[in-house]
Amino acid sequence: MSVFAYRLAKGVGQFIFMNTMRLKVLRPQAARFDGPLLIACSHLSHTDPFLLTVVVRRQIDWFARVEFWKYRLIGHGLECLDAIAVRRFGVAASAVRTGIRRLKSGRIVGICPEGGVTQGAQSILRGGPMKKGVCLLSYRTGVPILPCVILGSDKLNRPGPWLPFKRARLWVGFGARLIYPESQITDRRAAREVMAGKLSREFQVLFAEVRQEFGIDEKDVP
Numbered sequence: 001m002s003v004f005a006y007r008l009a010k011g012v013g014q015f016i017f018m019n020t021m022r023l024k025v026l027r028p029q030a031a032r033f034d035g036p037l038l039i040a041c042s043h044l045s046h047t048d049p050f051l052l053t054v055v056v057r058r059q060i061d062w063f064a065r066v067e068f069w070k071y072r073l074i075g076h077g078l079e080c081l082d083a084i085a086v087r088r089f090g091v092a093a094s095a096v097r098t099g100i101r102r103l104k105s106g107r108i109v110g111i112c113p114e115g116g117v118t119q120g121a122q123s124i125l126r127g128g129p130m131k132k133g134v135c136l137l138s139y140r141t142g143v144p145i146l147p148c149v150i151l152g153s154d155k156l157n158r159p160g161p162w163l164p165f166k167r168a169r170l171w172v173g174f175g176a177r178l179i180y181p182e183s184q185i186t187d188r189r190a191a192r193e194v195m196a197g198k199l200s201r202e203f204q205v206l207f208a209e210v211r212q213e214f215g216i217d218e219k220d221v222p
Contacts, residue, residue, distance in 0.1 A: 005080035030174035144178035173210035
């Protein structure tokens with residue numbers, strides 16, 4: 001059921017993209033990864049996971065806030081799409097175990113490490129804080145992290161950009177390299193801290209690279 005639902009949702013998304021979106025992708029080949037992979041994505045809008053689902057060829061099992069499950073229809077849809085419910089506060093042991101199982105089975109798991117929509121100085125794009133769950137998953141499984149930056153999604157929270165004739169503009173950038181866990185550091189907490197620092201710097205570098213590549217002024221990014 002989930003495979004069919006995912007393909008159906010993706011097909012609908014691709015049709016909408018074809019008719020509404022002017023999409024530009026930096027380094028699309030980076031996401032064409034055959035093995036298990038963690039995708040860490042910036043989060044300027046609630047639409048980011050759905051947008052990246054359309055862009056990436058393989059299925060992405062997204063971590064999603066457990067609060068979404070209180071809406072029965074949305075929760076059912078997320079279950080059909082193999083989303084993983086996670087509590088943003090407290091210990092998310094169940095979600096971590098599920099993520100580890102998915103990665104060990106060779107799947108792609110997607111996470112927005114900011115833990116919610118974040119803009120301005122608090123955004124990971126500008127060096128803001130991030131949760132280290134993605135680093136924990138990488139450390140526990142040996143699976144690398146691919147950073148991803150999405151710009152323009154903040155403009156898609158209203159009906160206008162979704163009308164036909166390609167009114168909407170979206171820019172997606174994938175990192176130049178995969179970030180692997182620190183195998184030489186035996187202390188788990190220290191290893192996660194080092195990896196989080198690398199990931200944070202990579203987001204800032206990628207943000208600048210996407211803006212330069214596609215001529216986006218920083219003041220146009222919230």
